[in-house]
Amino acid sequence: MVTACYKPVINGVTKMISLYRAYLEEAGHEVTIFTLGNPDPAGEEPGVVRSPALPLGDTGYYYSPRYSWEAQKKLREMDIIHCHHLFMSVGMAHRYGFCPIVYTNHTRYDLYTGTYIPLPQPTADAIMRQVWPEFTDYCDVVITPSESVRQVMLDFGVRRPIRVIANGVDLEPLYNPAQPCRKSDLGIPPEATTAIYIGRLSAEKNLETLLSQFAAAQEISPALHLILIGKGPLAETLPKYARRLGVADKVHFVGAVAYEQVPNYLAAADFFVTASITEVHSLTIIEAAAMGLPVVAFAAPGIVDTVEPTVTGFLTRHEEGGLAAGMVALAENPDRRRRMGLAAKESSKRFDIRATIGQTIDLYEELRRTRPDLKRQKEHGRWHRTWPRLQPMVEQLVNLTRPPKQEGGLPRDR
Secondary structure (H helix, E strand, O other): OEEEEEOOOOOHHHHHHHHHHHHHHHOOOEEEEEEEOOOOOOOOOOOEEEEOOEEOOOOOOEEOOOOOHHHHHHHOOOOEEEEOOHHHHHHHHHHHOOOOEEEEOOOOHHHHHHHHOOOOHHHHHHHHHHHHHHHHOOOOEEEEOOHHHHHHHHHOOOOOOEEEOOOOEOOHHHHOOOOOOOHHHHOOOOOOEEEEEEOOOOHHHOHHHHHHHHHHHHHHOOOEEEEEEOOOOOOOHHHHHHHHHOOHHHEEEEEOOOHHHHHHHHOOOOEEEOOOOOOOOOHHHHHHHHOOOOEEEEOOOOOOOOOOEOOOEEEEOOOOOHHHHHHHHHHOOHHHHHHHHHHHHHHHHHHEHHHHHHHHHHHHHHHHHHOHHHHOOOOOOHHHHHHHHHHHHHHHHHHHHOOOEOOOOOEOOO
């Protein structure tokens, strides 16, 4: 089976797609990655088709009104097209592809809209009630990585069939990190209790709230330290904010690390913490759980499907002080951390990449057998199906714009 995966250029989705590609190929499937952006100066890796596009500021995303001719031609050869981005992927797949289209929703676009555009949240919600159903109508099946996010999409009016398939991770490197870091490697006293956050340093991750609540927890638990790993637009402003809070010496900004190094850094932590409410199914929380780390987080959709309250971590609905209370509860009770960490490691087994890949392949095979794309009112591949009807008209226009030829075949001066 030949499968196309649409790949965004930033965030944890990128690493997940790379991981899924490896396991799909191991299972005997051929995978082509379609993405946007500037050509790689070192040359594209095999199986990657990149269409030229314009960068959207410093967001890491790109825009193009069309895919390259090479991409369009390749898309027509696919058996399944699996999209991982709503706005640039699904519509293009519907335009150029001739096969079933799957879309996995990785983003709480309703919350991102309110974060990046100065709109009241009710207005942002109203926009997404129009946009989410309209764009997902281009695909045949929607995948959500968690049941709570499935309910969010239903509440926003998504009409296509929705399947829940959890994000999967490769557990082996997390169970056995190659070169585990010690606290002292990061300038942290060995006797300290260490919380860790891994993810994009950007507004939608609510990191100022994380730092302010860490500062509150640190007043009660002076031995508490915080590691932040990642890059993003807030990479320069967050250290300044930590200094204003008076915790700069207790907050350790590591920057971006290679994905294969993540288990090594998690080994230096005692628990994982996040203030994000925009997750649909956080890979970093799953990775932390596999390392035996309990989690402190807000009780938001996506997270509530991963963390069992008081068993594998603490979830709070209190914006003021809730995270701080969870951090203190773990920092001050090593036995509780150990019990929750063991439970978290056990719970991570349900997110084994081999199980989630198997569910995904089963869905692909079902779609190939039932072909819902052939029963649609608006069939896929409309761009290419329309071309034969337009071609005679286009050729006539081209002929009209050509200069008349002399007998010798050269254009005659006018």
